[in-house]
Amino acid sequence: MGEKPLSSSSSSSSSSLVDQIVVAGDVILDLSNITNQTLKLGPGLRQDGDAISVMKAGRLRFSKPNKYWVESSEKRYVPCVEDTILGIVVDCKPDNFLVDIKGPMLAFLPVLAFEGGTRRNIPKFEIGTLLYLRVVKANSNMNPELSCTDASGKASGFGPLKDGYMFESTTGLSRMLLSSPTCPVLEALGKKLSFEIAVGLNGRVWVNASAPETVILVANAIMNAETLSWAQQRIMVDKLMKRIQ
Amino acid sequence: MEQRLGNSYRMTINEKKFIEQALVSDLRVDGRRPFDYRRLTIKFGSEDGSSEVQLGQTHVMAFVTSQLVQPYRDRPNEGALSIFIEFSPMADPSFEAGRPGEFAVELGRIIDRGLRESRAVDTESLCVLAGKLVWAIRVDLHILDNGGNLVDAANVAALAALLTFRRPECTVGGEDGQEVIVHPPEVKEPHPLIIHHLPVAISFAFFGNGNIVVIDPSHKEEAVMGGRMTATMNTSGDVCAVQKAGGEGVLHSVVMQCLRIASLKAADITSKIKNAVETYNTERALKKVKRHSSLVAVEVDGPETKLK
Numbered sequence: 001m002g003e004k005p006l007s008s009s010s011s012s013s014s015s016s017l018v019d020q021i022v023v024a025g026d027v028i029l030d031l032s033n034i035t036n037q038t039l040k041l042g043p044g045l046r047q048d049g050d051a052i053s054v055m056k057a058g059r060l061r062f063s064k065p066n067k068y069w070v071e072s073s074e075k076r077y078v079p080c081v082e083d084t085i086l087g088i089v090v091d092c093k094p095d096n097f098l099v100d101i102k103g104p105m106l107a108f109l110p111v112l113a114f115e116g117g118t119r120r121n122i123p124k125f126e127i128g129t130l131l132y133l134r135v136v137k138a139n140s141n142m143n144p145e146l147s148c149t150d151a152s153g154k155a156s157g158f159g160p161l162k163d164g165y166m167f168e169s170t171t172g173l174s175r176m177l178l179s180s181p182t183c184p185v186l187e188a189l190g191k192k193l194s195f196e197i198a199v200g201l202n203g204r205v206w207v208n209a210s211a212p213e214t215v216i217l218v219a220n221a222i223m224n225a226e227t228l229s230w231a232q233q234r235i236m237v238d239k240l241m242k243r244i245q
Numbered sequence: 246m247e248q249r250l251g252n253s254y255r256m257t258i259n260e261k262k263f264i265e266q267a268l269v270s271d272l273r274v275d276g277r278r279p280f281d282y283r284r285l286t287i288k289f290g291s292e293d294g295s296s297e298v299q300l301g302q303t304h305v306m307a308f309v310t311s312q313l314v315q316p317y318r319d320r321p322n323e324g325a326l327s328i329f330i331e332f333s334p335m336a337d338p339s340f341e342a343g344r345p346g347e348f349a350v351e352l353g354r355i356i357d358r359g360l361r362e363s364r365a366v367d368t369e370s371l372c373v374l375a376g377k378l379v380w381a382i383r384v385d386l387h388i389l390d391n392g393g394n395l396v397d398a399a400n401v402a403a404l405a406a407l408l409t410f411r412r413p414e415c416t417v418g419g420e421d422g423q424e425v426i427v428h429p430p431e432v433k434e435p436h437p438l439i440i441h442h443l444p445v446a447i448s449f450a451f452f453g454n455g456n457i458v459v460i461d462p463s464h465k466e467e468a469v470m471g472g473r474m475t476a477t478m479n480t481s482g483d484v485c486a487v488q489k490a491g492g493e494g495v496l497h498s499v500v501m502q503c504l505r506i507a508s509l510k511a512a513d514i515t516s517k518i519k520n521a522v523e524t525y526n527t528e529r530a531l532k533k534v535k536r537h538s539s540l541v542a543v544e545v546d547g548p549e550t551k552l553k
Contacts, residue, residue: 088255100255130257165263165274206259212267220276 015052018062022070026054029068042069043078073172073226077102077202079138084158086166086200087146089129097125099133102168102202105143109133113147115155130161130206132198161198164208165215171203173226185225188237189218217244256468264469268457273466275301279459280506283394285514287405287521293435293529294410298402301463302392304336307402308385309410313425316372316379324371325381328357328403330388337391355488356386356400359444359477363485366407367439373415373425380412382438393464396475400446401518408443408522411435444485445514447507448475455495458503460510474500476507480515 015028022028028045029052041047044056045068054060058072077085079101087099087107096108109131111122125131137145148158176183177199182190186197195209195218205222209215221240225233264274271279283301290297294309316323330353332340340346345353360366371380384406386399414433416426450462450470462470472492477485484504489495 088257090255126258128256128258128261130259161259163262164259166257166259167274212263212270212272215263216267216272216274216276219274 015060015062015068017060020060021058022054022060023057024055027051028054028060038066040067042067043080044070044072071172071175073170075102075168075170075203076104077171079103079107079135079144080201081135081138083135083201085133085135085146085202086161086198086204086206087131087133087202089125089127089131091127092125099131099146101133101135101144101146102204103144107133107135107144107146109146109148113149114159115149115153125160130166132158132161132200132206134158161206161208164196164206165219166204166206167219167223169203169205169223169226171201173222174199174201174203174205176226177205177222183225183233184230185221185228185233185237188234188241189221192241193218213244256465260465261469264465265452268452268459273459273463275463279457282461282510282513283463285401285517287401287518289405289409289521289525294406296402296405296409298398298405300392300394300398300401300461302390303394303398304388304390304392305395305398305402306387306389307399307406308387309406310383310385311380311410311412312383313373313378313415313427314381316376321376322372322379323368324379326361326366326368326384327381328353328360328384328386330356330386330399332388335390336388340388340391351488351490352396352399355396355446355475355477355486356403358486358488359400359446360403360407363442363444363477363479363483365440365442365444365479365485367441370439371412374417374423377423378425382407382410382412391464393467394448394461396448397446397461400444400477401514404443404445405518405521407438407440408518409437409525411437442479442481442483443515443518444477444479445511445518446475446477446486447510447514448473449503449507451493451495451499455493455499458499460506474503476504478504478507478511480512482508 017026017028031050031052041052044054044058045052046055052068054070056070056072058070061069061071085101087101089097090100090106091098096110099107099109101107112118114123131148133146133148134150135144136147148155150156150158177186193209193214195207195214198206207215207218209218217240221237224236228236267274273279286299288297289295296307298305314325330345330349332345332349334340334342366382371382373379384403386403388395388399413430413435414428416428418424418426448461450459450466451457451472452470455472459466462473472495474487474489474495476487479485
């Protein structure tokens with residue numbers, strides 16, 4: 001996020017397009033009538049002189065007091081620091097694991113970035129291992145760096161995911177699954193079935209349950225839910241539950 | 246090196262294990278049963294001889310064009326049918342632009358064999374002047390999205406496009422009777438091709454040493470499967486081509502079972518293609534009908550409107 005100190009005169013700083021669909025070229029704010037205020041622009045926005053214009057299609061989001069960004073659903077992931085993602089080990093190097101995160105480049109996972117990691121106890125991952133990770137560095141033109149620990153160095157759930165099934169969807173679906181309050185598809189499924197789920201912000205979702213039927217049902221229900229409204233999601237899950245009983 | 250790693254499709258160990266485990270209890274990851282085919286949609290373009298086929302996530306487009314050429318020496322009175330496949334890197338990152346891969350060649354061969362060697366398209370009717378001029382039919386297949394089972398989707402797309410294709414009418418005339426006049430479609434109604442039967446390709450995937458068989462494998466299943474077999478059949482139950490390239494060996498009885506299932510599915514798909522083509526043809530005929538728009542302008546904004 002780049003900070004743009006602005007010094008112009010007027011009162012309102014909120015855009016009328018907040019939570020609306022915007023496309024590239026839309027001007028969301030005119031800086032010439034905004035008071036002395038700092039705006040923070042997130043992905044998909046840029047400053048053209050006195051105008052804040054949109055660079056990609058999506059929904060404009062606003063967070064108090066001054067953050068704007070465009071949220072869209074993509075099949076490709078642009079890494080961002082502190083995102084939790086699902087990655088696949090592609091190659092093992094002496095210092096790093098190379099991990100595929102659906103991004104523009106492969107990400108590095110340093111072999112020491114594990115809880116209590118030292119040179120002596122480097123974990124061994126087969127190629128194709130699925131990992132739950134955290135993005136630590138995401139600079140442009142550099143391979144992103146990942147970690148299997150939280151900020152305080154504890155494992156706290158990060159690491160390899162055993163068994164289960166992983167499917168790829170879009171970043172929009174992942175964000176929906178992680179939103180709060182819990183999205184209806186997960187809530188409704190969770191009431192009837194017991195399963196484990198790990199959602200990566202890069203559009204990968206891992207599901208595990210004791211019976212493969214449950215895994216397949218949950219995975220397909222989630223994949224179908226992407227384009228449905230909240231009410232439709234509840235109806236879909238209800239129908240599914242009736243069918244399996 | 247990293248670029249290559251970035252482009253290949255990756256599957257996790259979890260997925261591989263899960264797909265195999267679920268198949269043992271007759272479950273497939275997309276909720277189908279082993280012998281369920283995915284939804285097949287056939288659409289046509291605005292021009293004759295173009296089709297767009299969707300099989301689940303798989304998306305294939307086909308175009309048919311024709312050209313007058315000199316026939317081959319050994320077959321002076323037969324036209325030519327050739328099939329070209331274009332793999333776009335957009336469909337699957339593992340496809341490289343320009344250079345056809347091993348799979349692209351195999352795919353082309355399966356469809357080519359199914360259509361040509363079963364003599365589905367009547368090539369003799371494509372002859373204009375024996376030894377001098379024949380029509381060469383070219384089918385261009387574009388893979389737009391790879392969701393698994395490209396062979397079946399591409400084959401259906403090729404059939405649908407061939408069924409709706411019409412070659413320009415031409416007459417032989419001139420002083421020596423050797424001059425060929427090609428009539429534009431506005432002057433003389435173009436001719437559809439003569440297609441004797443529809444060879445439909447049905448693919449199977451084998452898992453677990455050939456003990457588990459599924460029809461119409463998806464992209465993920467293709468990444469895990471031990472072997473595949475494509476049977477090209479028509480509605481009368483003739484086996485036009487069988488392709489079983491490498492992979493796990495399968496028993497004779499399994500192959501026979503596959504062929505039986507394939508003939509049922511082929512009948513299903515044939516009727517789908519025929520229905521789609523029929524709707525296209527009626528729409529096409531309706532477009533030819535010219536309707537005069539009503540010439541009487543009615544004034545509606547005045548209160549004293551009168552209709553004469």
